[in-house]
Amino acid sequence: MKALVTAAGEDAGLRLDSVAEPVPLPGQALVEVAAVAVNRGELSVIGQLPPGSRLGWDVAGTVVAAAADGSGPPAGTRVLGLADRDGWAERVALDTGRLAVLPDSLEWAAAAALPVAGLTALYALRRAGTLLGRTVLVTGAAGGVGRAAVQLAAQAGARVIAWVGSPARTEGLHLLGADVIDLYGAGGTEPVDVLLDSCGGEVLTQGFQAVAPGGTVVCFGNTARAELRLPVDWGRARPGVSLHYLFLFDEITRRDVGRDLATLVRLADGQQLDPQVALVADWTDPAPAFARLQDRQVNGKLVLAL
Amino acid sequence: MKALVTAAGEDAGLRLDSVAEPVPLPGQALVEVAAVAVNRGELSVIGQLPPGSRLGWDVAGTVVAAAADGSGPPAGTRVLGLADRDGWAERVALDTGRLAVLPDSLEWAAAAALPVAGLTALYALRRAGTLLGRTVLVTGAAGGVGRAAVQLAAQAGARVIAWVGSPARTEGLHLLGADVIDLYGAGGTEPVDVLLDSCGGEVLTQGFQAVAPGGTVVCFGNTARAELRLPVDWGRARPGVSLHYLFLFDEITRRDVGRDLATLVRLADGQQLDPQVALVADWTDPAPAFARLQDRQVNGKLVLAL
Structure with missing residues (x-):
């Protein structure tokens, strides 16, 4: 599958490359990614990571294989979640304790903008x-x-x-x-x-x-x-x-992240929290959008659509 | 009665002077003071207060008139307490919520050293x-x-x-x-x-x-x-x-001070907390002791005996 990986010579320091398919642990659902968000904390480390490093915390997509331990939603469910720095990819294995089910009202970009x-x-x-x-x-x-x-x-x-x-x-x-x-x-x-x-x-x-x-x-x-x-x-x-x-x-090690993500989804669904997607870019050409985020020209979240 | 009051020209900036007797509020016990302690926070403000100002937070003594509202211990009870900046005196009115009863094991100096x-x-x-x-x-x-x-x-x-x-x-x-x-x-x-x-x-x-x-x-x-x-x-x-x-x-406005003072007394009575009285001076001649405290030559508490 394809994923954005760090690459020294490239624009934004990233390149779309072939990587191994994720292998879910028993408590992880396999998710087909539809959109991911970019955080300033990710921007600041891209140049410091070795070439070929993966990134990506914020993801939204569809479960393609439920977790083997029976936890979490079944295949076909739309979810958002917090990935372990490997979310900027076509597929990702998400801990079922770190995802939440999406209502139809929430579009992919809005959902991806929520977690972090x-x-x-x-x-x-x-x-x-x-x-x-x-x-x-x-x-x-x-x-x-x-x-x-x-x-x-x-x-x-x-x-x-x-x-x-x-x-x-x-x-x-x-x-x-x-x-x-x-x-x-x-x-x-x-x-x-x-x-x-x-x-x-x-x-x-x-x-x-x-x-x-x-x-x-x-x-x-x-x-x-x-x-x-x-x-x-x-x-x-x-x-x-x-x-x-x-x-x-650090904080999430002491929190019920799944429950708190569900809270954010509920607030967004009820119009009490707008995810503030300011810019949606195609993930195959992220550099111009990354430059605008770096220059503080994005008044809200930058989302990459897959 | 006599009290230590600020006086610009005097040694240590203090003078023993005649002041009005305290008039207890309904929730205050009148206490005959036996010993008081001196805190660095008091030392640092003596020079900044107008002449004739009173000081004194830490007191130990004997109740001579119980509180009119029936709260607190009866006359004759040995207590320690937190006074409202007027404890360096022969008598003081103490809120019954800010005092604790003393066991016979605790001497006056040790007791006075505890509150602050x-x-x-x-x-x-x-x-x-x-x-x-x-x-x-x-x-x-x-x-x-x-x-x-x-x-x-x-x-x-x-x-x-x-x-x-x-x-x-x-x-x-x-x-x-x-x-x-x-x-x-x-x-x-x-x-x-x-x-x-x-x-x-x-x-x-x-x-x-x-x-x-x-x-x-x-x-x-x-x-x-x-x-x-x-x-x-x-x-x-x-x-x-x-x-x-x-x-x-500030902290004591949100705390049960009487209960916490009783805890300190219990710990001191059980040899788990030594009040660390390092120097006891006569309150009629406090200046030499104050100078030693100021110069950090007192390894513990300075107490004035009345």
């Missing part, structure tokens, strides 16, 4: 506890996780402040539930109960200034690749504050 | 969850809170690493349960599950390097008065890590 971005946003918000009536600041709000977080926080009853890097990145955020939209460096002084950040560096330092006593900060990235710097009064001025670092592939 | 240091250590460790079999690094281990934290962590089944500022400060720490004692800057690379820090600055940055994935950092001070700086990989190298700032007088 949706789970990251969901787990980050869960760290913060009850959100009703609280104020949530989301930095990097224009990206895939950011847009999911804005929607989930708003649906949970929070007042949502969205920070983005440029005016072009504000697109659609009000409709998703953001009450306030600001550019980095122009944010006001309204106190917030929760800060979700994947930028790190100056943006995190600036966002932290707004965190109220008892507030919760959840970081799930550090795109600035900067050290963490907080002011002298970081704690004393906000007693009870806590700062967490969430890495999805 | 013991509660801070107890609440900091509770943030970290189960300690059995885990490794706890305590910085500032020679101080009042540090010595309480070393003992409580060891009693809870943790391996305890104690960091102190000088060889003289290591005194007695092994007997309290510290498995490893190091000077700042000389600490090894053994990974730790829990870091308790009140130093801030370089010590916190250095201690953080040892924190393992999923670890918990609880800060309850910043004696370095420095910004928080953590390396670029602060989160990515230790997914699931969390950092908390605990300020006792």
Whole structure:
């Protein structure tokens, strides 16, 4: 079968190549892939992996062989799921505990956009506890996780402040539930109960200034690749504050991923969570779309259709 | 009655002066004070308060009038408690929810040394969850809170690493349960599950390097008065890590302080927690003792006897 593999000389560092068919373990369903999504975390490692490496976490497709242990849905079922870095391929073996059944309402591209971005946003918000009536600041709000977080926080009853890097990145955020939209460096002084950040560096330092006593900060990235710097009064001025670092592939070891994916599907089916597919490209020519994602010109998720 | 009040020109910035008798609220017992303890947090604010200001959180004494609402112990009962910054006095009104009855085994000085240091250590460790079999690094281990934290962590089944500022400060720490004692800057690379820090600055940055994935950092001070700086990989190298700032007088608003003080008393009574009274001074001449505490020459608690 074909799969996207790393290749040093190619555009986007990827090439469509022949690879071995997946051999499902007893608890894995074999899925014929219809669409996959691309995450910034994947983009950043492509150049660091040896040639011929596989990638791909987010997949949507049809079960072609149910799991041998009887778990999970039967052949013919439409599903989305979290693959083990081998999802950018024609077929993939998915743990039945890391997939969810799709309703007809959800198209392939929308489904593929959900797992990584949706789970990251969901787990980050869960760290913060009850959100009703609280104020949530989301930095990097224009990206895939950011847009999911804005929607989930708003649906949970929070007042949502969205920070983005440029005016072009504000697109659609009000409709998703953001009450306030600001550019980095122009944010006001309204106190917030929760800060979700994947930028790190100056943006995190600036966002932290707004965190109220008892507030919760959840970081799930550090795109600035900067050290963490907080002011002298970081704690004393906000007693009870806590700062967490969430890495999805660590977090899922302690979570019921299948159940949480089903939650995301239900929210999407009920129009409470829009997967925010901003660009769909053909997987045989991914380079132009990858370049746009790299340049932060994709206001939402990039999906590759097979 | 007499009380220690701030006075600009005096040694230690304090003077014994006449003040009004306390007027207990319905839920307060009137206590004749026998001993009080001095905390670094008090030392640091003496110079900043207007002349005539009162201080004092830690008190031990005898109830002379039970609370009017019927709560708390009767007159004649020996108690320790947490006063509302007015404990350095002959008499104080204590909330019955913030005091605990003393067994005969606990002397006044030992009792007075317990509340602030013991509660801070107890609440900091509770943030970290189960300690059995885990490794706890305590910085500032020679101080009042540090010595309480070393003992409580060891009693809870943790391996305890104690960091102190000088060889003289290591005194007695092994007997309290510290498995490893190091000077700042000389600490090894053994990974730790829990870091308790009140130093801030370089010590916190250095201690953080040892924190393992999923670890918990609880800060309850910043004696370095420095910004928080953590390396670029602060989160990515230790997914699931969390950092908390605990300020006792915020924390107690969410805690059953009376019950927790009783727990500390029970542990002290059972020889599981030594209050570590390092110096007892007469409250009529506190200046020399205050100077020694300021210079970090007191390996434990400073108590003033009335």
